Amino acid sequence: MTVIFYNHEKKQWFHQDKNRSYMFGYQHRLRFANDAPSFSLPVKERNGKIGPFVGIMISESSIPALLKRKKQYVELIAHSLQKAGSVSIVLPFSAIAERSVQGYVFVNELERWMPVTAPLPDVVYNRVKSRADEKTKSFQQTIALLDHLRIPFFNRSFLTKWELYEALQNNERLRPHLPAxxxxxxxxxxxxxxxxxxxxxxxxxxxxxxxxxxxxxxxxxxxxxxxxxxxxxxxxxxxxxxxxxxxxxxxxxxxAIDADTWKGSRYDLRVLVHYRRGTYAISGIGARLAQAQQLTTHILNGGKLLPYSKVKNRIDESLLRDIMDECGKEISKHFGFIGEFSADIGRSKDGQLYVYELNAKPMIFDEPDIQRSGTKQLIALFEELTGFASS
Structure with missing residues (x-):
């Protein structure tokens, strides 16, 4: 580990290793200085490169909630990256310019988000909250800039149910696992x-x-x-x-699939998936149980958490892994690189697995072990896309 510093008045990042030279962010050489720092961050270094420097892109309207520390998922990712020796900056897509970005870095010692100016990130992770924001001219211009600079960017957009179905049903291996x-x-x-x-x-x-x-x-x-x-x-x-x-x-x-039930109520699976070295691997499997109404298993709409261990022996996990890998490859082919997704998977009474939905922007899982695993895989993905992964 080494240490980098930020001076708030000069709006500059710097290091204090007199005999070293570091790259920080996209094609940016970190300056050496003896300036008084506003804060410092311990960081990982690999072959003279610090980071990776990860941009977490959010909507402008999400900034007030971020600063009030109400963006739980974003803060979890930022903390996890910092713990791994990486640096993350949370920024609205409108704050990405040709050579620099304006955003916020969480500083543990100060226990708050600090506004910073920074070089372009090594990789950008899309957590923009709405389809409407993704359709704006500003968002599209930002994506065009990242593409032009060849800065890795994922996931490109929300996916509609019809777009997904059209993409997946052309795949012969997936077609039997799709409800009409x-x-x-x-x-x-x-x-x-x-x-x-x-x-x-x-x-x-x-x-x-x-x-x-x-x-x-x-x-x-x-x-x-x-x-x-x-x-x-x-x-x-x-x-x-x-x-x-x-x-x-x-x-x-x-x-409507004739769904398998547990103690009289239908259930389905929530599967978290991440890209890793050419394949899509499952990071965790949860289960959700329908309650008074049998319409949906989503917890926000009346569903209930069901320990996956209760139904694990009913699921062909080898088949599930194959389906998830195939889904990841297919949607990346159609919609641009997808680094992570979650899936709602049903099991019929005769044992068939069905893909109900795929979500390109998974939220926090209620199961802590799944969320920890997912965060670990997400950090590994950032490192793989930016050349920091161990060979």
Missing amino acids: TIKVQRVDDIRMMLQIYGSVYIKPNEGAKGKGIFRLTSSPSQTYVMYEHINGQKTLASLGELAPLFASGRYVAQQ
């Missing part, structure tokens, strides 16, 4: 799905965490349809009642 899915544009689309499958989930194409999801199930006589949502259910005499909703084009319909 269509993009809904009119009532007849749903009527056709119900005739074939009897029950379908309706999901917002750009939704997450189970928000806005509902299920439609035909009666045995097909004279009415049961409409189930998170807060209850009702009977529809006609699908026409939902015509205005479907006409919006904002939904997909997904075949």
Whole structure:
């Protein structure tokens, strides 16, 4: 370990090893100086290169919460990187210029985020919070700059459910593990799905965490349809009642799988996956159990944590690993490099595994051991992409 310093008044990073020369960030030589430091950071050095220097890119609107220390996931990554001898800077995408960035570094001794000017990072990790932000001209210009400079950048964007399905269903190995899915544009689309499958989930194409999801199930006589949502259910005499909703084009319909149950309630898996040396490896597996409503297992919408050990013996983990590796490679091929993702995986009563959803921006897992493993793999990925990984 060596030490680097920052002078707040001069807005400059420097070192005090008189006989050494260091590179810090993208093509930036760290200056030697005897200036009074505002703070210092212990860092790892490899062949004269300090870091890696990791940029964690967030939305401008997330900065106030960051400074109030309410961005738990971002702070966890920053602490973990610092502990590993790396340096991270959290910055809005609008603060990335051609030669420098403006952002925040967490300083343990001061127990707060400090504003800094810094060179361009060695790698940039996208944690921008909304699809709307990713569609802005400023965001797109930032991505174009990173691409031009060949600075590694991931994950490029949120993924919609329909985009994912279109990408994955072209893969012969994955096709058997995908519930049939269509993009809904009119009532007849749903009527056709119900005739074939009897029950379908309706999901917002750009939704997450189970928000806005509902299920439609035909009666045995097909004279009415049961409409189930998170807060209850009702009977529809006609699908026409939902015509205005479907006409919006904002939904997909997904075949409802006859899901395996544990003590009478359906469950599914939450799988965390990271890229490592050419493959996508599972960093952890959690399980979630549906509760009073059997619609969703997401904890924020009524689901419950289920120890994976309770259902582990029902899961073909070798097959699951193969599916996750194939998913990672396929989505990277279609959407640019994906360094990490999480997956919602279901098991049918006959033992088949199904990919319900993939999420390019996983949040903190409720299981501490999974989160620790995921953070470790994420740091290893930063090091691999920037040449700091041990050979």
